[in-house]
Amino acid sequence: xxxxxxxxxxxxxxxxxxxxxxxxxxxxxxxxxxxxxxxxxxxxxxxxxxxxxxxxxxxxxxxxxxxxxxxxxxxxxxxxxxxxxxxxxxxxxxxxxxxxxxxxxxxxxxxxxxxxxxxxxxxxxxxxxxxxxxxxxxxxxxxxxxxxxxxxxxxxxxxxxxxxxxxxxxxxxxxxxxxxxxxxxxxxxxxxxxxxxxxxxxxxxxxxxxxxxxxxxxxxxxxxxxxxxxxxxxxxxxxxxxxxxxxxxxxxxxxxxxxxxxxxxxxxxxxxxxxxxxxxxxxxxxxxxxxxxxxxxxxxxxxxxxxxxxxxxxxxxxxxxxxxxxxxxxxxxxxxxxxxxxxxxxxxxxxxxxxxxxxxxxxxxxxxxxxxxxxxx
Amino acid sequence: xxxxxxxxxxxxxxxxxxxxxxxxxxxxxxxxxxxxxxxxxxxxxxxxxxxxxxxxxxxxxxxxxxxxxxxxxxxxxxxxxx
Amino acid sequence: xxxxxxxxxxxxxxxxxxxxxxxxxxxxxxxxxxxxxxxxxxxxxxxxxxxxxxxxxxxxxxxxxxxxxxxxxxxxxxxxxxxxxxxxxxxxxxxxxxxxxxxxxxxxxxxxxxxxxxxxxxxxxxxxxxxxxxxxxxxxxxxxxxxxxxxxxxxxxxxxxxxxxxxxxxxxxxxxxxxxxxxxxxxxxxxxxxxxxxxxxxxxxxxxxxxxxxxxxxxxxxxxxxxxxxxxxxxxxxxxxxxxxxxxxxxxxxxxxxxxxxxxxxxxxxxxxx
Numbered sequence: 001x002x003x004x005x006x007x008x009x010x011x012x013x014x015x016x017x018x019x020x021x022x023x024x025x026x027x028x029x030x031x032x033x034x035x036x037x038x039x040x041x042x043x044x045x046x047x048x049x050x051x052x053x054x055x056x057x058x059x060x061x062x063x064x065x066x067x068x069x070x071x072x073x074x075x076x077x078x079x080x081x082x083x084x085x086x087x088x089x090x091x092x093x094x095x096x097x098x099x100x101x102x103x104x105x106x107x108x109x110x111x112x113x114x115x116x117x118x119x120x121x122x123x124x125x126x127x128x129x130x131x132x133x134x135x136x137x138x139x140x141x142x143x144x145x146x147x148x149x150x151x152x153x154x155x156x157x158x159x160x161x162x163x164x165x166x167x168x169x170x171x172x173x174x175x176x177x178x179x180x181x182x183x184x185x186x187x188x189x190x191x192x193x194x195x196x197x198x199x200x201x202x203x204x205x206x207x208x209x210x211x212x213x214x215x216x217x218x219x220x221x222x223x224x225x226x227x228x229x230x231x232x233x234x235x236x237x238x239x240x241x242x243x244x245x246x247x248x249x250x251x252x253x254x255x256x257x258x259x260x261x262x263x264x265x266x267x268x269x270x271x272x273x274x275x276x277x278x279x280x281x282x283x284x285x286x287x288x289x290x291x292x293x294x295x296x297x298x299x300x301x302x303x304x305x306x307x308x309x310x311x312x313x314x315x316x317x318x319x320x321x322x323x324x325x326x327x328x329x330x331x332x333x334x335x336x337x338x339x340x341x342x343x344x345x346x347x348x349x350x351x352x353x354x355x356x357x358x359x360x361x362x363x364x365x366x367x368x369x370x371x372x373x374x375x376x377x
Numbered sequence: 378x379x380x381x382x383x384x385x386x387x388x389x390x391x392x393x394x395x396x397x398x399x400x401x402x403x404x405x406x407x408x409x410x411x412x413x414x415x416x417x418x419x420x421x422x423x424x425x426x427x428x429x430x431x432x433x434x435x436x437x438x439x440x441x442x443x444x445x446x447x448x449x450x451x452x453x454x455x456x457x458x459x
Numbered sequence: 460x461x462x463x464x465x466x467x468x469x470x471x472x473x474x475x476x477x478x479x480x481x482x483x484x485x486x487x488x489x490x491x492x493x494x495x496x497x498x499x500x501x502x503x504x505x506x507x508x509x510x511x512x513x514x515x516x517x518x519x520x521x522x523x524x525x526x527x528x529x530x531x532x533x534x535x536x537x538x539x540x541x542x543x544x545x546x547x548x549x550x551x552x553x554x555x556x557x558x559x560x561x562x563x564x565x566x567x568x569x570x571x572x573x574x575x576x577x578x579x580x581x582x583x584x585x586x587x588x589x590x591x592x593x594x595x596x597x598x599x600x601x602x603x604x605x606x607x608x609x610x611x612x613x614x615x616x617x618x619x620x621x622x623x624x625x626x627x628x629x630x631x632x633x634x635x636x637x638x639x640x641x642x643x644x645x646x647x648x649x650x651x652x653x654x655x656x657x658x659x660x661x662x663x664x665x666x667x668x669x670x671x672x673x674x675x676x677x678x679x680x681x682x683x684x685x686x687x688x689x690x691x692x693x694x695x696x697x698x699x700x701x702x703x704x705x706x707x708x709x710x711x712x713x714x715x716x717x718x719x720x721x722x723x724x725x726x727x728x729x730x731x732x733x
Contacts, residue, residue, distance in 0.1 A: 025541075026537070026540070026541050028537060047721070047724050047725050047728060048725075048728045049728075050725055050729060052540050052541055052721065052725075054536065054537075054540055056533065056536070056566070057562050057563065057566040058562060060530065060533065061530070061533035061536070061562070061563050061566070062533075063533075064526065064527075064530045064533025064534045064536075064537065064563075065533050065534070065536050065537030065540070066537055067526075067534060067537065068506070068524070068533070068534035068535060068536065068537025068538040068541070069537035069538065069540065069541035070537075071524065071534075071538065072538055072541045072542040072545070073541075073542075074541045076537070076541075090527055091527060091530065094526065094527050201501070202501075203520070221504055221522040221524075221538065221542070221545065222501055222502065222522065222542060222545060223501075224501070225500060225501060225520060225521060225522055225523075226522070226523075227516065227517055227523045227524075227525070228523070228524045228525065229517070229524075229525035230525065230526065230527055231525065238471070238517060239517070381469045381470045381472065383472075400473065401472060401473050403473070403477070403478035403479075404478055405478035405479035405480075405675060406479070406674075406675070406676055407479060407675070407676065407679065410676045410679075411679075438460050441460060441461070442487075442635050442636070443484060443635060444483075444484075444487075445476065445479070445480060445481070445482070445483025445484045445487075446472075446473060446474070446483050447463060447467070447472065447483075447487070450460065450461075451460060452460075453460065
């Protein structure tokens with residue numbers, strides 16, 4: 001690909017460039033290691049390109065500001081880490097029920113609490129799905145390279161705009177801070193999706209109406225007048241406590257995503273088809289797992305890696321297909337067994353071998369391989 | 378939006394027409410209490426405001442100004458000479 | 460005399476506020492003030508948090524946004540910055556704006572972003588059944604201060620000024636024509652404007668302090684008898700002002716408005732590096 005742009009940049013910067021590529025025009029954030037570089041980049045890029053950046057007084061305000069901005073039609077984003085992600089939980093639920101497209105980047109670090117601010121961890125994998133109260137849809141993407149910080153952020157915006165829901169990008173301190181050479185896609189190379197809005201003006205009587213399964217076609221503020229609330233509401237957008245409507249609407253905001261899995265699912269398979277040892281891993285841990293698979297294959301051991309890029313909703317059908325075949329399922333992750341609980345739901349526990357590390361250091365291929373020494377393959 | 382018409386009881390004297398919407402009145406007594414000429418009173422049965430003493434009304438509009446519920450309003454009449 | 464139907468979502472009436480609650484009076488005052496501005500309805504956004512007062516957006520025909528408890532100003536900041544041409548009005552109760560929302564309140568003041576915030580200050584958390592709030596008078600009973608409120612109360616106007624708001628006023632739900640004037644001036648003011656509206660909740664506050672507030676009428680009369688305009692208040696001693704409601708426009712000054720300042724930076728680049 002002659003003439004295309006190559007850059008040697010940090011994962012956080014690639015993420016911000018991906019957002020810019022996707023058309024992000026509003027960033028509201030709050031400084032927190034290890035994701036601050038994203039805000040720093042946006043604080044210069046956006047005003048120079050007709051966009052808006054604001055550093056709010058805390059992470060709750062950051063998410064509040066980008067939901068507000070999104071309601072005016074802007075593509076909006078915030079970025080944080082574990083502690084800030086915890087503060088944002090209530091409003092993540094708000095964006096789900098009000099069906100507002102926003103992108104939330106969480107560069108994970110050692111937890112709990114202040115934990116290890118400058119060290120990597122995959123501490124928020126389950127929080128990403130269960131962090132806020134109530135049944136709500138979750139789309140969480142997990143990049144494992146600087147290039148994927150770019151492309152997965154673009155995908156996050158596309159999914160948010162299409163499904164009209166918040167989309168999470170779960171990086172970690174390694175992916176966020178390391179530098180790699182990446183090719184910047186040419187403008188137009190990746191298709192950019194924009195939300196569909198009704199073209200009527202004046203009063204929009206049924207902003208939350210949607211034909212079965214499809215996301216609602218909600219206007220932007222200023223185009224036509226309607227009501228947005230975090231209370232359960234019907235298709236008019238106004239609060240309701242009618243049990244039938246509440247149940248239907250609560251199910252709809254999940255169904256709009258889970259009934260169109262072909263749009264949201266994405267994973268990578270490395271030699272899974274004949275794998276006796278199947279590895280399930282995401283993000284930076286998956287880099288070590290991939291290396292371990294190569295080493296084991298060289299030693300004649302049939303190993304494979306199943307790496308979801310869309311962690312939530314979890315691509316269970318494909319995973320189960322390989323997991324049932326495999327003798328063992330190794331789950332390397334920088335926490336004490338979060339992804340493992342997902343594997344346990346879909347395969348026999350006896351086959352699952354967790355490889356956990358919570359000391360702030362990255363998991364190494366050798367560490368993963370050492371576990372296989374005791375397996376009779 | 379969703380124009381909803383409310384039943385209106387109309388009272389009248391030479392100075393104004395006074396409209397009360399029983400469906401919106403919550404019987405809070407504010408208009409009755411602060412009417413400077415005591416033209417309004419409470420319908421004991423339905424616990425809503427009424428303007429039984431409409432003849433006293435001087436069309437000052439304080440009832441409309443103070444009503445929290447859009448339940449009472451007046452339309453002033455032009456004085457005879459104009 | 461005033462036709463509210465242009466601004467109302469009539470099908471949503473009667474509203475949920477209790478008989479004699481001040482919120483309906485203040486809402487009508489806001490609608491009259493908006494009417495005087497001549498703004499287009501499509502350009503107006505009314506944002507609220509959670510609480511009785513925060514149900515207001517549902518009744519009015521603008522772009523309306525009912526957010527989470529305390530977060531109205533955070534959402535409103537995002538809207539105003541993203542689309543400065545929109546007129547953003549925040550309606551919020553005393554707890555919503557000053558307790559859980561306090562951090563956003565002081566920072567919105569500091570930024571002097573062109574948003575008008577109307578604090579429905581009835582000194583109680585009404586929606587949840589009458590707990591004391593940051594502006595509950597000293598000694599008043601509530602469902603969480605059965606032995607009398609022991610906490611001192613906020614002066615909303617002083618906080619707003621101290622944090623940088625460039626228009627502050629206080630009115631009451633009794634002095635309605637003055638309130639119309641304060642709200643209209645706040646709406647027209649370019650910069651962060653705060654109107655602290657002293658009003659009353661008889662259902663959860665008055666009824667449990669019967670001696671002090673025998674009825675909702677008495678609560679309105681309390682405002683009538685205890686309001687003192689600023690000019691007069693200046694001549695009175697601290698002692699004489701105790702428990703009084705000082706009304707009027709406290710601060711009205713110019714300071715660069717946040718979104719305008721931001722736009723200048725953007726414009727400086729639109730010509731230059733794209």
